Amino acid sequence: xxxxxxxxxxxxxxxxxxxxxxxxxxxxxxxxxxxxxxxxxxxxxxxxxxxxxxxxxxxxxxxxxxxxx
Amino acid sequence: xxxxxxxxxxxxxxxxxxxxxxxxxxxxxxxxxxxxxxxxxxxxxxxxxxxxxxxxxxxxxxxxxxxxxxxxxxxxxxxxxxxxxxxxxxxxxxxxxxxxxxxxxxxxxxxxxxxxxxxxxxxxxxxxxxxxxxxxxxxxxxxxxxxxxxxxxxxxxxxxxxxxxxxxxxxxxxxxxxxxxxxxxxxxxxxxxxxxxxxxxxxxxxxxxxxxxxxxxxxxxxxxxxxxxxxxxxxxxxxxxxxxxxxxxxxxxxxxxxxxxxxxxxxxxxxxxxxxxxxxxxxxxxxxxxxxxxxxxxxxxxxxxxxxxxxxxxxxxxxxxxxxxxxxxxxxxxxxxxxxxxxxxxxxxxxxxxxxxxxxxxxxxxxxxxxxxxxxxxxxxxxxxxxxxxx
Numbered sequence: 001x002x003x004x005x006x007x008x009x010x011x012x013x014x015x016x017x018x019x020x021x022x023x024x025x026x027x028x029x030x031x032x033x034x035x036x037x038x039x040x041x042x043x044x045x046x047x048x049x050x051x052x053x054x055x056x057x058x059x060x061x062x063x064x065x066x067x068x069x
Numbered sequence: 070x071x072x073x074x075x076x077x078x079x080x081x082x083x084x085x086x087x088x089x090x091x092x093x094x095x096x097x098x099x100x101x102x103x104x105x106x107x108x109x110x111x112x113x114x115x116x117x118x119x120x121x122x123x124x125x126x127x128x129x130x131x132x133x134x135x136x137x138x139x140x141x142x143x144x145x146x147x148x149x150x151x152x153x154x155x156x157x158x159x160x161x162x163x164x165x166x167x168x169x170x171x172x173x174x175x176x177x178x179x180x181x182x183x184x185x186x187x188x189x190x191x192x193x194x195x196x197x198x199x200x201x202x203x204x205x206x207x208x209x210x211x212x213x214x215x216x217x218x219x220x221x222x223x224x225x226x227x228x229x230x231x232x233x234x235x236x237x238x239x240x241x242x243x244x245x246x247x248x249x250x251x252x253x254x255x256x257x258x259x260x261x262x263x264x265x266x267x268x269x270x271x272x273x274x275x276x277x278x279x280x281x282x283x284x285x286x287x288x289x290x291x292x293x294x295x296x297x298x299x300x301x302x303x304x305x306x307x308x309x310x311x312x313x314x315x316x317x318x319x320x321x322x323x324x325x326x327x328x329x330x331x332x333x334x335x336x337x338x339x340x341x342x343x344x345x346x347x348x349x350x351x352x353x354x355x356x357x358x359x360x361x362x363x364x365x366x367x368x369x370x371x372x373x374x375x376x377x378x379x380x381x382x383x384x385x386x387x388x389x390x391x392x393x394x395x396x397x398x399x400x401x402x403x404x405x406x407x408x409x410x411x412x413x414x415x416x417x418x419x420x421x422x423x424x425x426x427x428x429x430x431x432x433x434x435x436x437x438x439x440x441x442x443x444x445x446x447x448x449x450x451x452x453x454x455x456x457x458x459x460x
Contacts, residue, residue: 031169053401
């Protein structure tokens with residue numbers, strides 16, 4: 001099953017994912033993005049695709065699926 | 070296709086910005102890594118992927134002696150933008166919680182109220198006069214008010230701020246003495262805020278938080294506090310004013326875009342990203358090579374200055390369809406307006422929200438408008454508009 005993932009080594013806290021797909025991503029106290037626990041495999045594909053294409057650090061990946069961009 | 074070549078003294082400040090998009094087109098097509106004789110000489114890097122790679126590689130590219138080229142009227146390194154790893158992380162971490170989306174959301178009621186008030190004042194000004202300078206009355210005061218509240222600058226001091234910014238940022242390429250004088254005044258002002266904070270007579274705000282903050286288990290030194298204060302001041306006021314002004318500049322020339330965003334204000338966030346991509350206040354930032362390296366076949370030696378031209382990367386045809394078109398409905402917009410990597414703009418959540426909220430209120434309050442005269446797309450100078458009588 002495809003799962004969405006943020007690479008913590010790349011995320012710099014631009015928070016684009018949180019703006020574009022708040023049902024999937026959350027932001028920690030230092031401003032870094034994370035996938036909400038339990039939402040890795042169930043997400044709005046269109047919103048997540050938009051988050052991927054707008055992440056300046058190219059930090060969001062969908063694993064186990066065709067690359068979205 | 071432009072038939073221009075990249076000027077041998079390529080510059081990214083002041084008057085050079087009038088025609089810089091032609092320079093970008095020439096560099097991206099003919100010479101994506103090249104040399105300029107300006108500011109003591111530097112290599113420019115213009116392709117989006119090359120800029121991205123450089124920003125991810127602080128081991129090769131130092132931000133010292135300053136990311137800002139030419140410097141901001143002070144010899145001190147600005148914290149944290151002019152600091153390399155490993156020292157950088159601790160300094161940046163102090164600021165991170167102050168600029169998260171949640172921290173910025175707390176400012177939202179004030180952001181709406183102030184945007185509404187300023188837009189109402191613009192509307193009133195139109196009743197008295199057919200032409201209104203909306204840079205002076207809207208784009209500039211808005212971020213000054215919002216950021217000053219956040220930072221804890223006393224309201225009585227705000228009228229001094231715009232002149233300091235004009236002198237430090239915009240005079241420094243023309244009159245370094247003026248910039249240095251204003252820089253000294255600003256340092257003295259930040260020192261006063263620190264002293265008031267220590268005496269317990271300051272307003273609460275970021276400056277107060279920094280007095281309580283620790284790095285590596287120790288409080289910040291006076292010099293470090295000054296450096297933070299200096300940078301936050303310059304980063305927080307002028308950039309957002311430029312972004313609001315350049316967005317209004319575009320809208321004044323494009324009635325269809327105004328109509329669409331008035332009818333569908335939910336589209337303003339995407340439009341704002343497009344304005345940031347194409348008309349951004351930070352067109353480039355500098356680095357210094359820490360070791361000999363090669364970028365796109367061009368050898369660059371240790372110690373040489375390099376400029377990452379975000380504005381060119383944002384118009385890279387390999388990344389964007391019709392890169393020079395401003396398409397306010399563009400959805401894939403991984404632009405470099407806030408930079409990337411460990412030095413990406415910390416205030417991006419604040420700046421984005423200020424831009425979106427201010428544009429929404431402006432469009433909701435001011436009917437269809439157009440430029441009253443030719444004005445440059447860039448800077449924070451005047452933007453005189455008049456109403457068309459439409460809509």
